[in-house]
Amino acid sequence: MHAIEIEQLTRVYGSVRAVDGVSFHVEPGEIFGFMGHNGAGKTTTLRMLLGLTRPTSGGARVLGHDVVHESLAVRRQCGFLPASYALPAHMxxxxxxxxxxxxxxxxxxxxxxxxxxxxxxxGLEAAADRKLGGFSTGMTQKVGLAQALVNEPRLLLLDEPTSGLDPLGRHELLEHLRRLSSEHGVTVLFSSHILSDIETLCRRVAALHQGRLVAFGPVEALKSEHRSANMDELYLSLARRAA
Known part of the structure; x- marks a missing residue:
């Protein structure tokens, strides 16, 4: 059974097809890269996987559960770190x-x-009883990841988790994710427009451009197929072909 299975997933807002017939799957225990520019449809896809946004058509199953009819069961087994959220400053x-x-x-x-x-x-023990309002971006991201792990999820959905972090903070976060996957078997869907992080962390990827899936498969095979030296070159090539 796939950890995530998406089939022709579509979300339409008026005349805008935010997600347009997307299909791919994620294997249990892998760190899977979900890449694309800001506004490509990544966040909308994640929200549909969690049952927070209803698909216009198509469907998806997460950990064997239908995301529309069994969304509560999905959320009980998942951890989620949204791209933008506000921690309660007084806590x-x-x-x-x-x-x-x-x-x-x-x-x-x-x-x-x-x-x-x-x-x-x-590494938050020394700051555990400090108000969240005074936390740095890096510390805030660590608290965000910690809250996503409180329920010991089988699947972790991360939306732009390294955005705003300095190089050391990014390195530490990526190392945490590697350990969660290798030592605890947690499946990670890593959604980001920072393609160097995806290349560092992920063996397989799905790429969105303007709501449509433009690539799905192993990183190295895709780079070879499109004669790209790195993920930035690969995505530019994919976007040009999709235009």
Whole structure:
């Protein structure tokens, strides 16, 4: 069974086809790259996979569940880091993670153990009782990833997770994701317009351009097919052909 299976997924807003007949699949345990320019349709696709936006046509299954009819079951087994979100400035990191754990109805003892482990994993122990309003971008992203892992998800959906991070912060986040995949078997859908991060992290990718799928397959095979030295060259080539 695929971790994610998408078939002709489409979302239309008025005259705009934000996502236009997209089909691809993600294997269990892999870190899969979902690439495209800002506005290509990546975020809309992620929202449909989580049942937050209803497809106009087509469909998708996540961890064996239909995203329209079983969206609650999907969200219970997934972690999500949106591209833009505001952490509650008045809460501490520890309070916020307990709030998220309560949303998943976790036992208090289980939540405490899991949150302490996540604070340690992301190097947030010293800042755990500081207000989130004073956190840097890098620390905010770490808290965001920690909240996405509170429910021990089988699948992690990340929307532009390295945007705004400095080189060290980006490196640390990518290393965290590698460990989650290799040591814990977590499947990661890594959505980004920063193509160098996708090339560093992912073996297979799907590329969107203006809502349409323009490529799907192994990174190295796609670069070879399109005679591209790197992912930026590859995407430019794909976009020109799709124009």
């Amino acid at each position: 501490t990191a520890r309070q916020f993670l307990h709030y998220v754990a309560a949303m998943f109805d976790l036992d208090a003892g289980v939540a405490e153990t899991r949150i302490q482990s996540l604070l340690q994993l992301f």
